[in-house]
Amino acid sequence: GFKMGIVGLPNVGKSTLFNALTRTAAAQAANFPFCTIDPNVGDVAVPDARLDKLAEIAQSKQKIAARMTFVDIAGLVKGASKGEGLGNQFLANIRETDAIAHVLRCFEDGDVTHVEGRVNPVEDAEVIETELMIADMESIEKRLQGLQRKVRGGDKEAVQQERLLKDALAVLEDGRPARTVDVAEDDLRAWELLQLLTAKPILYVCNVDEGSAAEGNDHSAAVAAMAEAQGAAHVVISAQIEEEIAQLPEDDAGIFLEEMGLAEAGLDRLIRAGYALLSLETYFTVGPKEARAWTIPVGTSAPKAAGVIHGDFEKGFIRAETIAYDDFVTLGGEQPAKEAGKMRAEGKGYTVKDGDVMHFLFNT
Ligand code: GDP
Structure with a gap:
């Protein structure tokens, strides 16, 4: 931290x-x-x-x-x-x-x-x-x-x-x-x-x-x-x-x-x-169990951001399903955002943006 x-x-x-x-x-x-x-x-x-x-x-x-x-x-x-x-x-x-x-x-x-x-x-x-x-x-x-x-x-x-x-x-x-x-x-x-x-x-x-x-x-x-x-x-x-x-x-x-x-x-x-x-920003993981904020330096790549949650997420990173905060809120959640085509599949080269709601897929 x-x-x-x-x-x-x-x-x-x-x-x-x-x-x-x-x-x-x-x-x-x-x-x-x-x-x-x-x-x-x-x-x-x-x-x-x-x-x-x-x-x-x-x-x-x-x-x-x-x-x-x-x-x-x-x-x-x-x-x-x-x-x-x-x-x-x-x-x-x-x-x-x-x-x-x-x-x-x-x-x-x-x-x-x-x-x-x-x-x-x-x-x-x-x-x-x-x-x-x-x-x-x-x-x-x-x-x-x-x-x-x-x-x-x-x-x-x-x-x-x-x-x-x-x-x-x-x-x-x-x-x-x-x-x-x-x-x-x-x-x-x-x-x-x-x-x-x-x-x-x-x-x-x-x-x-x-x-x-x-x-x-x-x-x-x-x-x-x-x-x-x-x-x-x-x-x-x-x-x-x-x-x-x-x-x-x-x-x-x-x-x-x-x-x-x-x-x-x-x-x-x-x-x-x-x-x-400190040039820090926040991304979120959101689900029925918990909503959580994670801190990363501005300019962090998707795998590195995943690594903040767990090292394995970074090592085995496949892609990140990403919804911008505004889309998530305006459209009323993950499912509606997905239906509206606002859930993006982002790869290793993606730079996480402040407020992104992320879901990581990874190999174990
Ligand atoms: P430190 O030595 O820098 O940790 O200072 P303290 O927090 O112990 O404060 C020193 C004294 O200043 C204490 O008696 C505080 O109550 C007082 N104090 C702290 N902030 C203020 C303030 O904004 N106004 C006034 N009048 N007194 C303050």
Whole structure:
């Protein structure tokens, strides 16, 4: 599954947000036991109204949403990477994530201490980024040393790694994050395996006061401008509102949102932004037993998409019977879609589209 790490300075609202995200009725719904592997790791059901619609049409007994994992990564402060350095566990936690949600304090509250003594989310973002950049530089230097023998021995992989690490080190020494390195198509896989902290895509989460949840405020506007300049994504959320919503039953949550002038819960927006950031999309399998959402990277082939369900589906892939979401819904289900000629037989070369309702045929 896909994993998003939540980082930020102390007292910006990380834990509040994490708790809200992982405790809402919606997050725990969809027939999956809420599993807390660790108090700081939460597995959340990805809200998707299309799944509800498909399950309703097919009268599926169960609805199984896609999952996304959030990890609350505390412990970043100014100077964290100096001295003892960032703890190994801490680094491992961030390395394992696919993207970073960087929570920024965009609320004024004299009762909540700001570690830097002032509210300035853009500077806070720089503080954290600097720590992560220092951590990357240190780990690159260590890794470059570790590679020397293999490089001298002509090991191709080591040579490629060394080249990529040096590219990363060059931009980092220039004061820029590793994500600004232009990586060639052929190097992408090896690049990802380096798991550099500042190479991960960033979603800035502006934690605003309750009154600014709908429109944002000057602080979140400053973050939005910064995000745009960096080509990063941002969302505006009030962690406090989300926490209140998390304690309500699903029906009441809707009414509460309406009263606050909000179209949808922050969880929904955050996850959607995460999907966009990671170029993820969804396909569905729908039957009387269950309707289920599956997450794939944009551009995934039919066999690879089948492999998300089970490796055997990919290995023995024959074809995929495919109905576009809109056809399935407009025509009123699989049978009518089939009769209208809207069920397509797609082969190995087919690129799955967001919303496709799929049925895989495979050899065992
Ligand atoms: P963390 O250290 O980043 O995990 O921050 P916490 O989630 O523990 O929040 C720190 C303090 O800020 C707590 O007392 C929260 O209740 C408070 N807090 C979090 N979000 C908001 C907010 O949107 N507005 C206000 N006024 N306080 C908040």
